[in-house]
Amino acid sequence: MKQVRVGVVGATGYTGSELVRILSRHPHARLDIITSVSRAGERFSDVHPAFRGIEDRTLAPLSALSEHELDLLLLALPHGASMEFVSELGTERFRIIDLSGDFRLRSSAVYEEWYGRAHVSAERLSDAVYGLPELNRADIRSARLVANPGCYPTSVILLAAPLLKHRLVRSEGIVIDSKSGVTGAGSAARSGTHFPWVFGNFRAYGLLRHRHTPEIEQALSDLADRDVRVQFTPHLLPIDRGILTTVYAEAVEGVTDTMIRQAYRQSYGGETFVRVLDGPPSVKNVRASNYCDLFATFDSRTNRVVGVSVIDNLVKGAAGQAVQNMNIMFDLPEDAGLEQPPLCP
Amino acid sequence: MKQVRVGVVGATGYTGSELVRILSRHPHARLDIITSVSRAGERFSDVHPAFRGIEDRTLAPLSALSEHELDLLLLALPHGASMEFVSELGTERFRIIDLSGDFRLRSSAVYEEWYGRAHVSAERLSDAVYGLPELNRADIRSARLVANPGCYPTSVILLAAPLLKHRLVRSEGIVIDSKSGVTGAGSAARSGTHFPWVFGNFRAYGLLRHRHTPEIEQALSDLADRDVRVQFTPHLLPIDRGILTTVYAEAVEGVTDTMIRQAYRQSYGGETFVRVLDGPPSVKNVRASNYCDLFATFDSRTNRVVGVSVIDNLVKGAAGQAVQNMNIMFDLPEDAGLEQPPLCP
Amino acid sequence: MKQVRVGVVGATGYTGSELVRILSRHPHARLDIITSVSRAGERFSDVHPAFRGIEDRTLAPLSALSEHELDLLLLALPHGASMEFVSELGTERFRIIDLSGDFRLRSSAVYEEWYGRAHVSAERLSDAVYGLPELNRADIRSARLVANPGCYPTSVILLAAPLLKHRLVRSEGIVIDSKSGVTGAGSAARSGTHFPWVFGNFRAYGLLRHRHTPEIEQALSDLADRDVRVQFTPHLLPIDRGILTTVYAEAVEGVTDTMIRQAYRQSYGGETFVRVLDGPPSVKNVRASNYCDLFATFDSRTNRVVGVSVIDNLVKGAAGQAVQNMNIMFDLPEDAGLEQPPLCP
């Protein structure tokens, strides 16, 4: 089978190292270049010592990209840097999967409102395909530019989609309470992620204004075929990896647990990476894997549906989903490189 | 100043040891007897080695209670055992603060529905005072039997009370998403609390049916002056101590952040143990203390109020609140024995 | 390439599930049967929910082994049960890798002294090969019965071997201070592994009498060609996976850091799974992998060599090393099924 020739752009952070971790064992991808702006010239395994003896190549500067024939670039750049990169290099020479937030929103006005800066590549927003395979597989296949979903949105949308698509819940008044491990905050040390402060701690953050809110709303609006506004509250879990999302939505008249089960089975019966459970999922059961485990149930006391989903934020919430998208784009088995069972315990 | 003569009944669990921890430094309480059914005859410090040299007395059997003149019993017994104890011994000889769930609900029917057994002391349910000092101080003062609130309900009710009392939110559709440390699950080792399983993990449990639901609903109904049904979902945090509760409620027409702030100030301006913050609270900032830190804000996008509260589940959620109740019952300074700052880091 | 037909005996514990995790992705092994005594008849993925959709077969009773043509049995049984199993079934029908302590010691008297029971299969102790590939590769290749090393001994022996073999340290007075994650204590919930007790805690255990002591002494004696007695102290780390061992040994006259480096390079230059570092290793850099990272240095102030090694106790310390042994026994690439990079963060 063919080998996709891949470059990872921006490999000093967690998303970058996770891409390398997965790609290093991918049977049909060949990682040809790994770049870094801040640490170009250093060995990848000096930046990420776990890779000693596994990936010892030197981090290349961005300029070195021109020396390679590549099929695909995986951009693990900060928000803002991605759109500048795409604006400069375009998507003609290589297909691109962007793991930042820069191409997830279709509206540049909404982008500016939530990201606090103008979009420099607004004309491409309509071409970018939102890379959630379980919803957009067909479009991903042919996309030149895939916007890899945010970690929280992945956990939310996969959980809420069957409920909205099957019209089991009202689209008004949805409440989303998410909890994420600290790798979601990035690899740079800051006072908010200092070990003695996070250890034994738990807190909410980004109340009312987290940037994943419009991304969630855009996807849920598509599913509901009407404007959806959600209440989204993220919290910081004292663990390294993992997101758990709890969703609350008002049931429409007549909903039963059987209908809910059927909706989920219909949506995900053929999906490799979504596991519909009979009870609430646990973050650790998906650690280091590309799975999303989920469960939803109807509360007749309150006439509400309560759903819970879990993912590994660095895998299904970032690098794993990017590889899943790559597999789709290049007609590879969708689980290629992603077959490892979760790491539990 | 006088010394209240106290007995702790049931001291092998976490609530019992936390009572002893606090009472050992209380300036106006004298701990005269500590009992245990399962480990009577052993030294308290053999069961709880942290107390070596501090509390080395022998755990007495229940029968030894009759040998002591006591003003107050603190019951740290399992649900079910408390009501049997009270049923047998009554509340004439000593005043009682019960830390179990047995006397928190006014309706024996509701108790039976959620606790799965008939109440054996139903006639006393109407006498028992729900011991949340910030709401019921006057009644606590004269009570013979105080039902110490559950840990989750304490975090919920203190957070929601000002909103409901001041009619800032609708009483329908309240969603409560709570997260608790593992000490809330008790001191007995079980597979669900085995370290390798909980470490790095996070999960929801007790969906739709947690026993603290009717307790919360009873209190919020009183505050709203109408029947309130809530959606309550607890989760298990991989930490030892601490609860964080996030509450979502629909705002009534015209609510502003200023009105919210005023409601909280009015409710808690004179309270020692409730701290109203200007931003979301952190569990670690109340660790080992009797504080409840909280924050609420209005989201004009969604017309909803989002509130967050934190407590130490073993202190303000159990033993500390019991001592606060004791202080009120015996006309002591309300913070006697509870003045220690939080332990952070 | 051929497929080794494998059975895992005893799959309800952590070692068993880790074997299944690794074997499920092994290119040249076919897992034909998974047995359990205590939970036979249940689905593997009901016992280990992380495997839902990955390994859903039913756990077979031991009796079902006779229905399968197998090349190899991997025994993940408790100490004592293994020797009874081997005593009954022998090693003629299948080759065996035993992950318990039952066949690691060559002397039945030493076994009895440290394990507190007589050995029921003493006549096989001399046939069993101690399965540390980096030291015993040739013997492993042809062995019928391989005794897979203990987790602590693996971390100790790999670290100490070059020093003793190259006569860089004296064999008297070696001090070994080891620290292990809690999975090393097994999957059964006990008070000593209850989350609220282990969280934020750290302690030594098994002082002077841990069963891995004679196993370490046997291996080091072989290396030093004389009787070695060590001081071994294990400690319990509040993490799930990982062992770090610190070894202290008196240097012989004239030792330099260069000589130490050369000894390690010579010993491990061709080894896939031992990485010799330039500074102290970190447990997380080998998590979920079969690597042993190590470092040793000479202290001229004290005339002592200090060495530090890390492994994942469930992989290189148990299941991974067993698969490495299997690969050797069946002439497969030694890293087959073990190529995954460590999981960090």
Place this chain on the structure above:
Amino acid sequence: MKQVRVGVVGATGYTGSELVRILSRHPHARLDIITSVSRAGERFSDVHPAFRGIEDRTLAPLSALSEHELDLLLLALPHGASMEFVSELGTERFRIIDLSGDFRLRSSAVYEEWYGRAHVSAERLSDAVYGLPELNRADIRSARLVANPGCYPTSVILLAAPLLKHRLVRSEGIVIDSKSGVTGAGSAARSGTHFPWVFGNFRAYGLLRHRHTPEIEQALSDLADRDVRVQFTPHLLPIDRGILTTVYAEAVEGVTDTMIRQAYRQSYGGETFVRVLDGPPSVKNVRASNYCDLFATFDSRTNRVVGVSVIDNLVKGAAGQAVQNMNIMFDLPEDAGLEQPPLCP
């Protein structure tokens, strides 16, 4: 009883906040001023939000010290800053307890060797009293300048002292393997203390060259009445608070466990804050307290004594010991302000 008038100099770090935590409940100390260089002008409770409502005073600049009549200054400054402070202000106006390493070593040459800078106040080194109350109580009582011991040295010296004083072990070849929680690394966020890296991790650091080595050697040399060199290796535990130290020493001829027990009883029988246990201690049993729990035993197989001690590095290893020293210096009950039981769980 009198009130000691105290100033805390340098209150933005963990040692400073821990001093305030303890002093805020001290019955005989009055905290008159809290200074900070970097954050002067901010409220203490804005820097340390756990103290909201408890200690809301403004952090004063150093210059404000002259406006106060003080009996004692507690210096929680970085190494280097302390000696400059003392060099400028002297010890005539107030007695001083310095929590840095600047006055712990009697020899300025040794200081320069290990701290990498010349000592600017070398003439005071001989006046400074090493503030380990259990060994130096008499000298502390009258000292003008007390050097509060390092966290590791406290755990080591208390453990080793009875063995050396009673000549139960040889003073050559002592090996010290210590493990500390992350607060020991200070409150400033750095990559080495970033949560996702420390979580689930464990590592050694400062091999051969940790600055606490000469401090330990100075104290043990005094005890042994001869030059002692030790092998000291610190490790970083993934917890916030706590140190566990394991010490290995060769026994002299004829040592028994009874002799060891007697030596410890004789040394610490009258001590409030040292608890001699019958088995290995646990870090969590001293959390948030001034206790040092310890245990030592003789291994007849190896002719070695193995000892284990635990402290809370921020309390007995820093602020608590400083308050204990203050109590001694001002003829207060030695446990004043330090009576809180440990926080476990």
